[in-house]
Amino acid sequence: MAMYTTAAGGATFLGSGVVALVFPLAGAVGVVWAFVALYACAFVMIGFLKVNQHAEDEPTAEPELESVR
Numbered sequence: 252m253a254m255y256t257t258a259a260g261g262a263t264f265l266g267s268g269v270v271a272l273v274f275p276l277a278g279a280v281g282v283v284w285a286f287v288a289l290y291a292c293a294f295v296m297i298g299f300l301k302v303n304q305h306a307e308d309e310p311t312a313e314p315e316l317e318s319v320r
Contacts, residue, residue, distance in 0.1 A: 270282050
């Protein structure tokens with residue numbers, strides 16, 4: 252949940268920043284194209300994400316209780 256909240260807050264903050272930077276230079280159409288470019292970059296970068304599909308097979312970082320006794 253914290254990661255979702257951080258991402259939403261960051262998107263709100265950075266989205267306003269993109270508008271503040273691009274709007275004076277290129278107007279509303281430029282802002283739209285800036286967001287199109289950002290979405291295209293995100294589309295490309297998502298291909299580089301690697302997710303471990305077998306996380307349940309790996310040992311956890313928690314110590315085992317039997318070894319403590």
